[in-house]
Every structure is written in structure tokens, then in C-alpha cells.
Amino acid sequence: MEDSLLKSLPWIPADDPAENYHAAAKLSPWVSESFSGPYAFELANDPEALAGFGVPSSIVGSAERHPLAPATEPTPVGTVLRDRQSVTGFGPSQVDFGQLSRILLDTACTSPAGRRGAPSAGALYPLDVYLCVCGVRGLASGIYSLDPFAAELNRLRIGKDPRTFLSETLLFQDLAESSAFHVFFIASFARQRIKYGQRSYRFTLLEAGHLAQAMIMSAQESGIASCPVGGFIDQEVDDLLCLDGVEQSVVYSVAFGTARRRDAA
Template sequence: MDQKTFEFLYYRTRGASREEIIREAGISGAEYDMMEQSLAATLLELQADHPRAATIGRDFVKLTRYLYQDRSDQELGMPRPDAVKPRAGEIVALPAVDRITQPEITLHQAISQRRSTRQYAETPLSAEELSFLLWATSWAKDFRSGENNEFTRRNVPSAGSRHPFECHLLINNVVGIKPGLHYYHPLKHCLIRLEKPDTIAQDICAGCLGQEMVVKGAVILILSAVPYRTAWRYQQRSYRYLYLDAGHWGQNVHLAAEAVGAGACMIGAFQDEAMNDCLGLDGVEEFVIYISAVGKKA
């Protein structure tokens, strides 16, 4: 969803006048009329949902209590979800995890010097440093696949070891890797290059509300959640776990970045529709949940 569409829907849902919307969204009268027509169904849905949005946080906590839980799909014998999405594309090799030089920084140093870092040097990350970041955050160190269950174990904890995440990377400045959007394969420990328009970095930056670190960071890690992987076992309560799991991932991004002389900044302020569009996600079965910019310290 582009910015104009977003603003049209945003102001229209709040009852702004035609003139106000034309001014705020920077659109012409003809564009307004076209949106009014083509977005009629979306608008109706937003207007119907809008009053619920005022209490959804409170309701979410209330209705995901165990008191409301029913039998899970796992208990009902529904087919188990895959632990990793199948992907195809051009493979970009990474230094193997057992051959990465271990950074010398102590855990104490990494924790105590960690700060959100939003400004970066122009120095690139090495492929080995990137490999280390992915090892710390997303790599599957174990994979079990059977008829009744499939799961991975990683260097971050996850409720029920469901690991409901997929990791994409916007490569801006990593030695030996062409800039562009990639998917990280947690079993093969490699990147898969995704065919995207040349504007992908700017599109992702716009999706992150124009936060400059998205184009300045050496790499932007974009974590998406596949909720059913966790919901198969924990039903609606699983949505709590997604965000808890994401926090663990984020802290390992921070600490691993410190360990390689880089800094990270987490990004939670993004426009969901725009970010899901950038990755080609439907926003329901899979959606962007958390983002981190990483780059060498200035």
C-alpha cells in the first residue's frame, strides 16, 4: 500500500472532509474520487473495525487467558505445519557456522555497551560478521521432522520451540553480497536472493516511516511471523508468544552486533501494509513483526 492510499484510508476512517483529505494526502480531486470507488470495501471494513481498535489491547490480554482456550489443532489431530517455509531462488553462500571466528568481546562488555545505534560508518559488514549475526538470531541448530510434529531449535528461545519466524534481509553494504532483498534459510545457512524492484531499499525505508537507518545500515533484518506455526499448538494465546519470541530475537541481534563492532537499532514503527507488500506477505498468514538495522559504528 503506497503512502497516498494509506493517508486516504487513515483520514477517511476518521471522518475527515474531502478537502482535508486532498490536502493531507497530497492527492488531486480525481485521485480522491478514484480511491473512494476502488477502496470502498476496504473503507467499510476499517470503519466497522475502528471502534474495536480502541480497546483491542485490553481485550487481547483478557481473551488470550487460559480460561478462554479451547482444544488446539494439534490436540484435534490437524496436520502439523512446516517449521520452515519452502523457498527457491538464487543461493548466496555464507561462511559456515563452524568456521566463524569467535568475537573476543565478553558477554559483560556486549551487554553493558549496547545502545540503540542509528548512525553508521560507511565500513561494510563482512560476510563472516553477517553469518555470525544470523547464527546468533535465526540459524536452526537442530531440525526434527516427523509426521506428528516438525520443529527447529535455535540460539534464541521460542514458546514450544515453534520458532514461528522467517528472516529477510535487506543487504545494503556487506562485502561480496549484492545489495537487495534476501531470505535467510535457517537450515541451509545461506541467503536466497529475491527478485525485487531496484527501489526496494527506498520502499522499505518508506515502509519504516522514512527512518534513515534503513538505507544507511549495512543490513536490515526483517523478521516476519507465521502465526499458525505456534497457533497449531497454542491457539490464540500464541499471538502473545510471537511478540515475546521476537523480543528474544531482537536482543540477540543487539548483542551479536556489539560483538562484531557494529550497533543495532530495533524498528517497531513501520506501516504494516507497506512492509508486508515489500516482502509479498498477505499480512495474516505471515506478517512483518520486527525489524532491526545493523551497521558498523560511526
């Protein structure tokens, strides 16, 4: 169904919880509370404050303990997962267009059999992939959208320099200044809303995680470093791509590039 047809459907109330939450969770240059909670400083400066995070939160007691069976030979996927790490910045070398293509083909594009590398509730695919390309050998710098069916990138008629855009948009300048390309996941919420109602907002965010993880793993396997980035000024991205920020909006992003010498495994 055409997005324009979905947009004209009358079933989203004026005071919608999902739309309100999406707006409340946005980052802006002048409102940073949603990114810096009351204990942000303590967590950043006291590693011991993190002790205890990540343990199961249910208070139901243990009946008996079962240590996991020791791993035998590492599998290829297991090796990729074990070696994965988020980097804080990238090296000066460029990424090849072939490497970028492989990541997109493996994860976001439809295969000849009509499948994609990341799952989608109801196969409704609410996320589109846009890229800021700054340092890819064989592909001009610019802002691109991915056509997942044709498996091609379309350079958009946007005059903004992608590196300047990233610097103005990301909270983490090292990532903005050194990435080879940066992927933004853009949600068209109505595509899933039409089937799943309020639960669709969750699904869309979960799917951004699936897609990002798939790209991170594919990149890792090709020796490309990455960092998931939630620290971006939402409106900068939405404005660049002429999205209304309500029915269509950026939800997540990942920076990719070559490993710095000290980050290399």
C-alpha cells in the same frame, strides 16, 4: 507440518481478537495514532516527564531493601550488554559478509545439534528472517530470505532497490539511508496457533524480542551497531514479500551497520 496445511485448518474464527489486534496496531502513512499516543510530544520534548518511568508498578510496600552484590569481574556477556546502545544512524563503512553470517549463524540458524540461539515456545519457530541488504561487502544488494536449516541466504526475485524500499517503509530516514542491512521478522502465526491458541500471538511477539536481542548482542560483540525499529509501514513490507498481512505478517525489525564515529564506544 507444511504452512499450506496449517492455513487450511478451520479453527480461526472470522472475528478473531488476535487478527483484529494485529490489524489495529499496524502503521500506515495516513494513520499514525498507534505510534503517537496523546503524550508523545510531551515525552519527546520534556526529559523530566520520563522521571518515574521504569520503577516497579506494584503498590505493595517494601519490607526490607537488599542492595545487589557489587559486580566482580565483568563477564563477556555482561560487557556486551553494558556496552549496547541503539544508534540513530550508521557510518559509511560497509559490513563484511562474514560479520553478517556470524550474526545469523549464532542466532537464527539451527546448530549442528539442532538448536537455535533464541528460544521458541514449543520449538515451533513462527518467525522467518528476511533481510534488505544495502552495504555488505561480499553480498550483492537485494532482498533476501534466510533458510535457517541450510544456513544460506536466498536472494529473492524482487526488482525493488532495497535502499529505496527502506526509505519508503521506515519512519526513521536516517536509519533507512545509512544501514548496511535491515532485518525484518516475519510471523506465520498459524505455526504456533495450532498448539497455543490465543496465547500464541503473545508468544510470537515475545519471540521476536528474543531473536532481535540475540542478533543485537551478537552484532555488538562483532563491533556492529544496531537499532531496533518498530516504526515501519507494515503493509509495505507485507506487500513486498507477498504476505497477506493476517496469517503472515511483519512484526518487528532491526537495522544494522557500522558505528558512526561519535557513536563508537
